[in-house]
Amino acid sequence: MSDGSVLDHHSPYETPLHRDESAIAGMWLFLASEALLFGGLFLVCLVYSQTRAGGWAEGVRHTNLTIGAVNTLILITSSAVYTLAVEAGRRGDNRGVVRAGLGAAGLGLAFLVLKGVEWGQEFSENLFPGPHFALHGPASGAAALFYSFYFLATFLHGMHMVVGIGLILWICRRARQGAFSPAWSTPVDVVGLYWSFVDLIWMLLFPLLYLIGRA
Amino acid sequence: MARIAACWGMLVLLLAAELAATWAGYGIAVCVVAVLMVLVIVLGFMQILRGPPLAIIFALGGLFWLTILLALGSLDSFTRTTVPVPGGALDGPALPDRAAVPKASG
Amino acid sequence: MSESYLWQDGTLRSWLLTRDHKRIALLYLGSITAFFALGSVGAALIRLQLLEPTGTILSDATYNRMFTMHGVVMVWLFLVPSIPVTLGNFLVPLMLGARDLAFPRLNLLSWYLFVASGLLVLYGLFRGGLETGWTFYTPLSSDYSEGRVLPVVLGIFLNGFSSIATGVNFIVSIHQLRAPGMTWYRLPLMLWALYATSVIFVLATPVLGITLLLLAFERLFRVGVFDPTLGGDPLLFQQMFWFYSHPAVYIMILPGMGVVSEIVSTFCRKPVFGYRFVAWSSVSIAAIGFIVWGHHMFVAGESLYSAIVFSMFSFFVSVPSAIKVFNWLGTMHGGSIRLDAPMLYAMGFIGLFTVGGLTGLFLASLAADVHLTQTYFVVAHFHYIMVGGMVSAYFGGLHYWWPKITGRMYPEIWGRLAAALIFFGFNLTFFPQFILGFEGMPRRYATYPAQFQILNVLSSAGAGILAVAYVMPLVYFGWSLFRGARAPDNPWGATGLEWRTSSPPPTENFAETPVVTTDAYDYGDMDARSGVADAGGGGPHHV
Amino acid sequence: MIWLPEASAHAMRIDILLAGLVIISLAVLGLVFGLMVLNVLRFRAGRTTAIARAIAEHKSWGFEIAWTSATLLIFFGLFLWATQLYVVGFRPPADAIQIYVTGKQWMWKIQYPGGQREINALHVPAGRPVQLLLTSEDVIHDFSIPALRIKHDVLPGRYQSLWFTATQTGSFRLYCTQFCGLGHSRMTATLTVMNATDYAGWLNSARASGSLATVGEALFIRSGCSGCHASSRYAPDAGDTSRAPSMVGLYGSRVALADGRAILADAAFLHDSILDPPRRQGASFATEMPSFRGVLTEDDLAALVAYLQTLSPTLPPEAGN
Secondary structure, X not given: OOXXXXXXXXXXXXXXXXXXXXXXXXXXHHHHHHHHHHHHXXXXXXXXXXXXXXXXXXXXXXXXXXXXXXXXXXXXXXHHHHHHHHHHHHHOOHHHHHHHHHHHHHHHHHHHHHHHHHHHHHHHOOOOOOOOOOOOOOOHHHHHHHHHHHHHHHHHHHHHHHHHHHHXXXXXXXXXXXXXXXXEXXXXXXXXXXXXXXXXXXXXXHHHHHHOOOO | OHHHHHHHHHXXXXXXXXXXXXXHOOHHHHHHHHHHHHHHHHHHHOOHHHOOHHHHHHHHHHHHHHHHHHHHHHXXXXXXXXXXXXXXXXXXXXXXXXXXXXXXXX | OOOEOOOOOOOHHHHHOOOOHHHHHHHHHHHHHHHHHHHHHHHHHHHHHOOOOOOOOOOHHHHHHHHHHHHHHHHHHHHOOHHHHHHHHHHHHHHHOOOOOOOHHHHHHHHHHHHHHHHHHHHHHHOOOOXXXXXXXXXXXXXXXXXXXXXHHHHHHHHHHHHHHHHHHHHHHHHHOOOOOOOHHHOOHHHHHHHHHHHHHHHHHHHHHHHHHHHHHHHHHOOOOOOHHHOOOHHHHHHHHHHHHHHHHHHHHHHHHHHHHHHHHHHHOOOOOOHHHHHHHHHHHHHHHHHOHHHHHOOOOOOHHHHHHHHHHHHHHHHHHHHHHHHHHHHHOOOOEOOOHHHHHHHHHHHHHHHHHHHHHHHHOXXXXXXXXXXXXXXXXXXXXXXXXXHHHHHHHHHHHHXXXXXXXXXXXXXXXXXXXXXXXXXXXXXXXXXHHHHOOEOOOOOOOHHHHHHHHHHHHHHHHHHHHHHHXXXXXXXXXXXXXXXXXXXXXXXXXXXXXXXXXXXXXXXXOOOOOOOOOOHHHHHHHHOOOOOOOOOOOOO | OOOOOOOEHHHHHHHHHHHHHHHHHHHHHHHHHHHHHHHHHHHEOXXXXXXXXXXXXXHHHHHHHHHHHHHHHHHHHHHHHHHHHHHHHHOOOOOOEEEEEEEEOOEEEEEOOOOOEEEOEEEEEOOOEEEXXXXXXXXXXXXXXXXXXXXXXXXXXEXXXXXXXXXXXXXXXXXXXXXXXXXXXXXXXXXXXXXXXXXHHHHHHHHHOOOHHHHHHHHHHHOOHHHOOOOOOOOOOOOOOOOOOOOOOOOXXXXXXXXXXXXXXXXXXXXXXXXXXXXXXXXXOOOXXXXXXXXXXXXHHHHHHHHHHHOOOOOOOOEOO
């Protein structure tokens, strides 16, 4: 692939700046779309947490707050670390991009591992909705709804994490090849937007899944 | 560098505040803190204000449509009166006693 | 100027890995034509079955699969990608005066996603079949259906990402790649329409995605999200489904309106009357179109408040549509009208869309909707919009831009004949269904009371004519590829930038970046410059 | 074809609304097509004399505002008119007779306040408000009565209400209008509106006729008989004997068999025919009936026969449409 700081013959753009701005704007537009994807889940949460409040809160109380909070901290840190990579990219410091990128991806992986542990616990406690669902009593229906939401939301968020980690590793590979320069580090920025967005979604999911209704 | 550290610190503090609010039972405060955390990420990490103006337009557009989805999507659920079939949903609806059913549904 | 995009590199590999928006448009054209043929076969079988009240041709189960197949294929594999994605891909950069779309690789990816989703959907539809209707209402689809819900739903989920990719591409392109001098109010109205469409692509499609994901989750694990026996709410599914599927109607109709604006202006040799109103009406349709979805649920058990709010908004959304219709008529007034095939299609669109829009008022009126909804009235209504409207516009657009796409002229006589035949066949097919609906004939019935037979036979007869009329363009377009007259650069004497390059255009679209100095549709100026007489002259190269 | 009857005052009001909508639509349609044709005739290329092109542009704002506000005004009027007729549906009168309706793949079960039960048939008195309480045992159905211009979805797990006051006696069709799976188009029923005295008499006889036939009717649908055999003279497939002979009026009639015998269709014949389907003379049906030996118990057979008997002697009055 050619050095990204030069426009090739067929590029639709006039200047590199023009192209980079378009890429960033395009990513924001895609993130707006992603927001609506999670928006559907938020709607489900909003409706059931209000119309089936008792059982919903019962479900919230059964989530593992410790793992949830630690994971939140990990994700905040990962997002911050990746932002270091973005800064390094703007300086043209390819080694810095690799270092920070690997750090961010590692933290992301740690999040997924912890999430897996949490899921494992929940499965063994029969918290996955179904005929053997662990919570009984009049609230069990709504608690099962909560856990449907919990599992789908964490699954979807987890898939976004996986994609994000993949993108970061790709950025690291490009950086190892010395692809980025002060004139051109747009892919690092664009992936950063995505990674921060995944973080942002978790900042909303965390209170919805672990906090609101717990006390 | 300093900016990132500051943002990180703010997020950690906000997380602590969120947990404290949960412990104290202030649901609204939790929501407010969550929104603040989102703002810190958008402004601090994603640096929306440094991006092209289009980014802001797109983000606000997404937010606006998200509001439509949540507001109008939940309107029906919050204004509906549901008359459940007695005997519990799990048993499957059986024909109930007359007295068990309210006069009007809607 | 270098060679045309069609022949620059003829290898299969170069086509399958192309990043040229024009070639991707052709890839889309090929795939959606195949899907259109498939969906039409479904329609034909449905109409054959309904010739007789007892429906002897198909079993109930096959009939149910057939209308599901027809709906799914036509909506997601033909209508949604027809004008917006196919013609849009070809035209957006050309109309902007750009070399390509903003993200050419993403564009190719979107075609591959589309094909993959199509194959997945077809796998589900033909290996096992699906009988839930294209609306997938729960709990039928989640718990009771014995059809292949999962592959079809996942296929449509994938299809959504294809739509989103295209939407992002168009929006960023229109913002970023306008040629020098191409201000927003100089954009062709087609681009305003495609911009509005793309907004819906980007913001509505993800909600369909998550809805179908929830449905798949529910079907796999029976967790109860939409299952009332487990405490879920099936109406929530409907709310979320229609949040996408109503705006999707505007995905299907807005680009058609854009095409008609282009055609009417060209063949009347006049600027579009009230340009800014037409432009903003596209945007307001896209915006208001998002807040009317609840009118699909007036009898579904939604609350009274919800119903009233959605009914009111539904009336509002028809105002900008009415603005467009009157502005097209205003454009014709005082023009110099030529009745070539594209114009015939455009006029067909205006008439049929008006019928569709007016019958939409019936369905927006709460009490009237209670009687008419879920009957053939609804079927007729949305076919007037989607087939009478969108497909007419699609064919009109294909005829109009065919010379630009292929460099060949289609045979004009046959084009006019097909346009007239489509108009006639369409009305014969669907007008009787309005009466059937008023009489109470429910939709999705494999068999029906004998009293409805006469109207059903009329409808089926119309469908036969329509089928012939749809095959005609396929034949003469194919013929024109080899035998058609060579097309000049600007056969219609139109003003858009796409007519300023050769037919077919070179890979890089323009030898040098065009500069725009006038408003769109500046025919007075153009005719004065080229010395064409103001009245009675017709176009410069009328073939 | 007979025009859809108006079996209630509400139906008439809806028809007036529809007529209003039709008139407005025709006016607009006339305008659009008229203008289109006029424009084509007047401004056809080559036919026109010189025309000032600029005229329209300057006037456009006035035109746009005028027709936009006119349209809005008309639409708002329509909205109010239609909404006020819709709201009525949410306010059932306090003295309405409450009848329970349960939808099930693919039949309607009706239960009256007095305990009478029916399948795929609803009897109501004329002139008295009736409130239906609708629910479903499985998927979403929709209870639609075109002659009364009303319908409502029928959801599992909750009651929906639908009320009306029928004013015209006769039989009218009911449909399921929400797609509910395989037998959707056969999930139809008959609404019979009777005058008060007939209704009282019917309630008494329905109580007397016992539940065996009702059980049989459920079996008739559940075992798949209704997929081929017509059993109601009003149902959509009433005239359809292409798959199998109609059951209406079969009991007590003479049947010509393939071996030339003509035999009286009595209870024993019906019983044996279900176990060993006989061949009829000159019959060419699209489907061949399987034996139900081992599938249905003797109790089931008794119930089925009891049901088939009800299809002959007490034929309900002629359908109104």
